[in-house]
Amino acid sequence: MKKPLILVALMVGLVIAALIFWNNSRSDDETTITLYGNVDIRQVSLAFDGNGRVAQLRAEEGDSVKAGAVLAVLDTRTLALQAEQAQAQITVQEKNLLRLRNGSRPEEVAQARSRFAAANADTKLAEQNLRRLQNIASKTSGRGVSVQDLDRAKSSLQVAKAKGAEQQEALRLAQLGPRAEDVGGAEAQLQVSQAQLALLQHQIDQGTLIAPADAVVRSRLLEPGDMATPQRPVFALALTQPKWVRVYISETDLGRIKPGMSAQVYTDSYPDQPIAGRVGYISSVAEFTPKAVQTEELRTKLVYEVRVQVDDSNNVLRLGQPATVALDGSTARE
Numbered sequence: 001m002k003k004p005l006i007l008v009a010l011m012v013g014l015v016i017a018a019l020i021f022w023n024n025s026r027s028d029d030e031t032t033i034t035l036y037g038n039v040d041i042r043q044v045s046l047a048f049d050g051n052g053r054v055a056q057l058r059a060e061e062g063d064s065v066k067a068g069a070v071l072a073v074l075d076t077r078t079l080a081l082q083a084e085q086a087q088a089q090i091t092v093q094e095k096n097l098l099r100l101r102n103g104s105r106p107e108e109v110a111q112a113r114s115r116f117a118a119a120n121a122d123t124k125l126a127e128q129n130l131r132r133l134q135n136i137a138s139k140t141s142g143r144g145v146s147v148q149d150l151d152r153a154k155s156s157l158q159v160a161k162a163k164g165a166e167q168q169e170a171l172r173l174a175q176l177g178p179r180a181e182d183v184g185g186a187e188a189q190l191q192v193s194q195a196q197l198a199l200l201q202h203q204i205d206q207g208t209l210i211a212p213a214d215a216v217v218r219s220r221l222l223e224p225g226d227m228a229t230p231q232r233p234v235f236a237l238a239l240t241q242p243k244w245v246r247v248y249i250s251e252t253d254l255g256r257i258k259p260g261m262s263a264q265v266y267t268d269s270y271p272d273q274p275i276a277g278r279v280g281y282i283s284s285v286a287e288f289t290p291k292a293v294q295t296e297e298l299r300t301k302l303v304y305e306v307r308v309q310v311d312d313s314n315n316v317l318r319l320g321q322p323a324t325v326a327l328d329g330s331t332a333r334e
Contacts (some may be wrong), residue, residue, distance in 0.1 A: 031328060032326055032327070032328060033249070033253055033256055033257065033326070033327040033328075034324060034325070034326055034327075035247035035248065035249055035306065035324070035325045035326075035327065036247060036248075036322070036323075036324055036325075037245050037246045037247030037248065037308075037322075037323060037325065038245070038246055038320050038321065038322055038323065039243060039244075039245055039246075039317045039318060039319060039320060039321040039322075039323055040243070040244055040245070040246045040307070040319070040320075041238050041239060041243050041317075041318075041319045042238075042239045042242070043218070043236060043237065043238050043239070043319075044212060044213075044215065044236070044237040044239065045233040045235075045236050045237075046071065046209055046211075046212075046233060046234055046235045046236075046237060047228070047229070047230055047231070047232060047233045047234055048072075048074060048206065048207070048209060048228045048229070048230065048234065049206040049230055050074070050203055050206050050207065050230070051227070051228065051229050051230075052074035052075055052076065052207060052227070052228055053074065053075045053225065053226070053227055053228070054072060054073075054074060054075075054222055054223065054224050054225060054226050054227075054228050054234070055073050055074055055075040055224060056072060056073040056224060057071070057072050057220065057222070057223065057224055057234070058070055058071055058072065058073075059071045059072075059217050059220070059235065060217065060220060061217050061218065061219060061220050062216065062217060063216070063217045064214075064215075064216050064217075064240075065211045065214070065215055065216075065217060065237070066211065066214055067211055067212065067213045067214055068210060068211060069210070069211045070208055070209070070210060071209045071210065071211055071217075071234070071235055072208075072209040072222075072228075072234050072235070073207060073208055073209070074207035074208075074228060075207075076203070076204045076207040079200055079203050079204045079207070080204060082200050083197060083200040083201060083204065086193060086196050086197040086200060087197060089193050090190065090193045090194060090197060093186065093189055093190045093193055094190060096186055097183070097186040097187060097190055100182055100183045100186050101183060112167070112170050112171040113171055115167045115170065115171075116164070116167040116168050116170070116171045118167075119160065119163045119164035119166070119167040119168075120164050122160040122163065122164070123157070123160040123161050123163075123164045125160070126153070126156045126157035126159075126160040126161075127157055129153050129156065129157075130150075130153040130154060130156075130157050133145045133149055133150055133153050134150070137150065209234055209235070211237070213239055213240075213241075214239070214240045214241065215237035215238055215239045215240055216237065216238045216240065217235055217236075217237060218235075218236045218237060218238050219235065219236035220234075220235060221233050221234055221235065221236065222234045238319055240312075240315060241312075242309055243309070243310050243312050243317055244277075244280060244307045244308055244309045244310060245265055245277065245307070245308045245310060245317075245323045245325055246305065246306075246307055247305075247306050247307075247308060247325050248303035248304065248305055248306065249303060249304055249306050250302075250303055250304075251286065251302065251303075251304070254282075254304055256327075257279055257282065257306065257327055258279065258282075259279050259280065259281070259282060260278055260279060260280075261278065261279050261327060261328070262276070262277070262278055262327075262328070263276075263277040263278055263279060263308045263325050263326065263327050264276065264277070264325070264326045265277050265308065265310050265317075265323050265324070265325055265326075266323065266324040266325075266326065267316070267317070267321060267322070267323050267324075268322065269316070269321075270316060273316075274326075275310050275311070275312060275316065275317070276310070276311055277308045277309055277310035277311065277325070278308065278309055279306060279307075279308055279309075279327070280307050280308065280309040281305075281306065281307040282304060282305075282306050283304045283305040283306070284304075285304075286302040286303065286304055287302065287303065287304075287305065288302060288303070308325050
C-alpha cells in the first residue's frame with residue numbers, strides 16, 4: 001500500500017511544479033514586449049570644399065577610420081606657389097610700413113638742411129648781383145648797365161628765392177616725417193595682403209579631407225586623378241556610433257513602454273548573444289506599419305515608431321540588418 005501512495009504523491013508534486021512553471025512562463029510572456037525592426041546607422045558623404053584634382057586616397061572600402069584621420073588629399077601646388085608669392089609681397093609691405101613709421105633718417109634731414117643752406121646762398125648771391133648792377137646804373141644814369149642785364153638779375157633773384165622756399169619746405173617735411181594717412185594706407189595694404197595669404201592657406205587646408213568621426217568606409221566614389229568638386233562626394237561613411245534599431249509598436253502596447261527603459265536586441269546571426277539597449281525615442285504621431293516589418297498582425301494597423309539605442313561595442317550590427325527587440329513591459333508602470 002505504501003508504494004502506490006508514494007507514486008501518487010510524486011505525480012501530484014510534478015503536476016504542481018508544472019503548473020507553477022507554466023504560470024511563471026505565462027506571466028513572463030504577458031509582460032515581455034517583442035518588437036521587430038531594422039538597424040539604423042547615420043551616414044556621412046564626404047566631399048572637398050573646393051575644386052581640384054585628387055592626388056591621394058588613403059582609405060579603402062571597409063576600412064575603419066578614426067576621427068581626424070586624413071582620407072584624401074588634393075593637388076594644391078598652384079595654391080602653394082600663390083601663397084609663397086603673397087608671403088613675399090607681405091615682406092615687402094612690412095618693410096615699407098617700417099620705413100614710414102621710423103620717419104626720415106638723420107642723414108636725410110641733414111641733406112635737406114644742406115640743400116636749403118645752398119639755396120639761401122644762391123639767393124644772397126643773386127641779391128648782391130642785383131644791387132651791384134642797380135648801383136652801377138644809378139651812378140651812370142643807366143648807361144653803365146643795360147636794361148637786359150637788370151632784368152636778368154631780377155629774374156635770377158626770383159628763381160633763387162623760389163628754390164630757397166622749396167628747399168625750406170622740403171626740410172620741414174623731412175623733419176615731420178611721413179603723414180599719418182600714408183602710414184594708415186600702408187597698414188591697410190599690409191592687412192589686405194595678410195588676408196589674401198590666410199585665404200590661400202585656408203584653401204590649401206581644404207585640400208585635405210578629414211574623417212569627422214569614427215566610422216567605416218562604405219563607398220569610395222573617386223580615384224586619384226579625378227576632378228573633385230563640392231558636389232561630388234569622395235567617400236561615404238557609416239558612423240560606428242550611435243546605432244539604433246527602428247521598431248514599431250501598436251497603440252495597445254504604447255502605454256507599456258517609456259524612454260530610458262532597458263531592452264535586449266537579438267539578431268539572426270547571434271541569437272544567443274543579446275545586445276543591451278534602451279528606448280531613446282517614441283514617436284507622438286501614428287503611421288502605417290512599413291513593409292519592412294514582416295509581422296502579419298501589425299501590417300494593417302497604425303503603429304508608433306520607437307528607436308532603441310544600442311551599445312554595439314563589438315561592432316556586430318550592420319545597416320538595415322533585421323533585429324528583434326525584447327522589452328520588459330512591467331517596468332513602464334513602476
